[in-house]
Each structure stands twice: as C-alpha cells, then as structure tokens.
Amino acid sequence: MSRRPEILLVEDNPADVDLLLETFEMVELDVKVNVARDGVEALEFLHRRGKFKDAPTPRLVLLDLNLPKVDGRAVLAEVKQAPGLRRIPVIVLSSSSSEKDMSESYDLHANAYVRKPAGIREYKALVRALDGFWCKLVKQPRSPA
Amino acid sequence: MTVAEPIRILLVEDNPADVELTLERMNHSKMRNEVQVVTDGQQAIDCLERKGPFAEAARPDLVLLDLNLPKKNGMEVLKAMRADPSLSTIPVVVLTSSEAETDVVRSYELRANAYVRKPVDLAGYARIVSAIDGFWLSIVKFPGPTTDGAP
Numbered sequence: 001m002s003r004r005p006e007i008l009l010v011e012d013n014p015a016d017v018d019l020l021l022e023t024f025e026m027v028e029l030d031v032k033v034n035v036a037r038d039g040v041e042a043l044e045f046l047h048r049r050g051k052f053k054d055a056p057t058p059r060l061v062l063l064d065l066n067l068p069k070v071d072g073r074a075v076l077a078e079v080k081q082a083p084g085l086r087r088i089p090v091i092v093l094s095s096s097s098s099e100k101d102m103s104e105s106y107d108l109h110a111n112a113y114v115r116k117p118a119g120i121r122e123y124k125a126l127v128r129a130l131d132g133f134w135c136k137l138v139k140q141p142r143s144p145a
Numbered sequence: 146m147t148v149a150e151p152i153r154i155l156l157v158e159d160n161p162a163d164v165e166l167t168l169e170r171m172n173h174s175k176m177r178n179e180v181q182v183v184t185d186g187q188q189a190i191d192c193l194e195r196k197g198p199f200a201e202a203a204r205p206d207l208v209l210l211d212l213n214l215p216k217k218n219g220m221e222v223l224k225a226m227r228a229d230p231s232l233s234t235i236p237v238v239v240l241t242s243s244e245a246e247t248d249v250v251r252s253y254e255l256r257a258n259a260y261v262r263k264p265v266d267l268a269g270y271a272r273i274v275s276a277i278d279g280f281w282l283s284i285v286k287f288p289g290p291t292t293d294g295a296p
Contacts, residue, residue, distance in 0.1 A: 087253045099289060106234035106288040111258045113286045126284055133280035137273060138259045141250045 005031045005059035005135040010042040010075065011093075012067050016116065020062075023123040029131045034058065039070025043078060046085050060134045061090045063110075065101055073108060080109040087141060089134055151177040152282050155205035157189040157222060158182065158240075159214055166267060167209070170274040176282040181205065186217025190225050193232055205235060206287040209277070210257075212241040212248055220248075223255040234288045238277060 011017050017035055024033050034055070036042040042063070045052040061079070065072035072092065079085045089111040094101060097115065105113045117123045154171065158164050164182055171180050181202065183189045189210070192199040208226070212219035219239065226232040236258040241248065242265070252260045261273055 089259065102286055103234065103288045106236075109256060112236060112281070113288070114284050115286055125279075129276075129280040129284050132276040133259070137261050137276050139249055139262045140260075141253060142246060 005131075006056045007031055007033045007130075007135075008036060008042065008045060008058040008061045009033055010036045010039070010061065010067065010072065011064045012037050013064070016064070019120075019123060020127070023120070023127045027124055027127050027131075029127065029135075031059075031131060031135060038068040039072065039075045042067075042075050043070065046079060046088070047082075058088060059140075060130065061088055062093045062130075063090055065092060065094045065096060065105070073104060076105065076108045076110055089138065089140075091130065091134070149177070151179045152207065152287070153203050153205045154178055154180045155189065155192060155208045156180050156182045157184075157186070157208065157214065157219065158211045159184045160211070162267065163211075163263070163270060166270055167274050170271060170278060171282075174278045174282055176278070178282060179203075185215040186219060186222045188216075189214075189222045190217065193222075193226060194229070204290060207281055207285075208235055208237045210237055210239050212239060212243050212252075220251060220255065223252065223257060227256050231290060236281070236285070236287065238281065240273070 009017065009020060011020070021033055024031060034045065036045050044050050045055045048055050063072050063075060067075070076090055076092070079088065079090055092105040092110045092113045093116055094113070095116045102113045114126065117126050156164065156167055158167070168180055168182070171178050181192065183192050191197055192202045195202050210219045210222060219241070223237060226235065226237065239252045239257045239260045240263055242263045249260050263270055263273065
C-alpha cells in the first residue's frame with residue numbers, strides 16, 4: 001500500500017483543529033488529515049455527497065461529540081449502521097469526562113473513546129499512538145461493505 | 146483522591162511464546178495493568194461470566210483475543226460477549242495469525258474494535274504489543290459496567 005492513510009477529523013473548534021493539524025505535522029507522520037467542521041459535513045464526506053463526491057474512504061475517523069447541525073452521536077450512529085461505512089474505525093475524541101458520554105459512545109459502537117489531550121506533549125503522544133495502532137497495524141477488510 | 150485502578154486485560158491466547166511476550170511488554174508499560182491469561186475459549190467465557198474457578202475474576206477493561214483457540218474459538222467468545230449486555234461494550238482487539246479475509250470480515254461483523262494480524266516473528270509481535278500499550282493502555286478511556294451499575 002503506497003497511498004498515504006487518510007484521516008477524517010470531525011471538529012468544530014478551530015483551535016482544536018489547528019492544534020491537531022500542527023501536531024500531525026510536528027511528528028512528521030505520513031498521513032493526510034481531512035477536516036469536517038460539523039456533523040453534516042462529516043456525513044457528506046463519508047457518503048461522498050455534494051462537494052465531497054471525490055472524497056477518499058478514510059482509514060480512521062476522529063470524531064468530536066458536540067458538533068453543530070448534526071451532533072457526534074448521530075454521526076456515529078449513522079456511520080455504524082451504514083453498510084458501506086460501518087467498518088471504518090471511529091475514535092471519539094471528546095473533552096467530556098462524563099461517564100454517560102463515554103458509555104453512550106461505546107454503545108453506539110465507537111471503536112474507542114479518547115479524551116482530548118491537555119497539552120502539546122499529550123497531543124503528540126495521542127497522534128503517535130493513533131498512527132502506530134490504527135494506521136500501521138489494524139487490518140481492514142478489502143471490501144468496505 | 147484514590148489511586149487509579151490498574152487497567153485489567155484479559156489475554157485469550159494459547160501460544161505460550163505470545164503469552165510470555167505480552168506479559169513481558171505489559172510489565173514494562175508505564176500504565177499500571179493486570180493481565181489475566183486464559184488459554185482456551187471456554188475459559189475466556191467462564192472468566193468473563195465469572196463462573197467456576199473464575200468466580201472472583203475482575204471485569205476486564207480490554208480483551209486481547211486470539212481466534213484459533215481450543216474448545217471454543219475466538220469468534221464464539223466474541224459472539225458471547227456481544228450478546229451479553231454486561232460485556233457488550235468491553236473493547237476487544239482480535240490478534241490473530243489468520244490470513245483469511247473471512248476472519249477479518251466476520252470479526253468486524255461481531256463488532257471487534259480492531260483486528261490485528263500477528264506477524265510470524267517475535268520482534269513483530271513485540272511491536273504490536275507496544276502499539277497496543279501506546280494506544281489502548283495509555284490513551285483510551287474504558288466504559289464501566291453497563292447493567293444495573295453493579296461493579
């Protein structure tokens with residue numbers, strides 16, 4: 001596989017987006033990060049609708065829970081029920097420390113729940129760990145159905 | 146503040162070399178953890194359901210599951226977990242040497258959280274365990290028990 005892994009980051013907070021993009025650059029990983037700013041954009045990207053009709057199938061989705069328009073829980077529920085999408089790993093990346101948000105995410109079949117890091121060192125560790133496990137090791141079925 | 150509980154891992158693996166390597170790496174993790182090892186699928190189910198000799202077993206936060214196991218195979222373990230509301234949200238990482246595409250597909254159908262193919266060499270296996278440590282132990286928040294709040 002020579003193509004760079006594509007990651008879809010679904011995040012409405014510009015500061016969090018910048019920080020994550022900068023971190024991906026800093027640790028020099030060979031991945032491409034696409035950004036969706038709300039739940040509608042995320043679903044359009046994943047379903048390849050509208051301006052995203054040529055969007056790639058991401059290797060990994062990083063999903064915030066509190067999003068404008070369609071919230072992260074609804075995005076997660078739809079992705080995990082859609083035959084063509086449900087096997088794309090979705091990591092919930094949330095600032096919420098509520099037990100309810102976490103168990104709800106796992107109930108909706110999030111592949112993992114991660115709390116947003118507090119500082120740049122933790123961001124670097126997160127990005128390296130995401131790449132090390134999800135991009136480099138995890139095996140996906142050849143056909144997406 | 147109370148001291149954080151160790152992360153509890155259930156390792157379902159019948160290959161002694163893989164077990165030894167996993168224990169060795171987890172021992173060096175910066176995250177406190179406890180690994181319970183079972184060597185066949187029936188033991189895995191008994192341990193998860195706290196039956197017989199496993200009556201006192203702790204609920205694992207994470208299950209590392211081989212597929213080719215004696216007595217009951219990994220798919221049966223995964224299926225039993227996903228059918229039990231008290232176990233259905235526990236993250237399961239399938240770790241297998243199987244090359245079969247059907248195993249990948251079936252594991253995800255049964256809602257494995259991730260599917261990882263074991264390399265044949267031990268160095269490769271050690272890298273996998275390190276990546277599991279780096280992501281699952283160090284970063285992931287695990288769900289608590291799901292039924293009637295009983296720990």
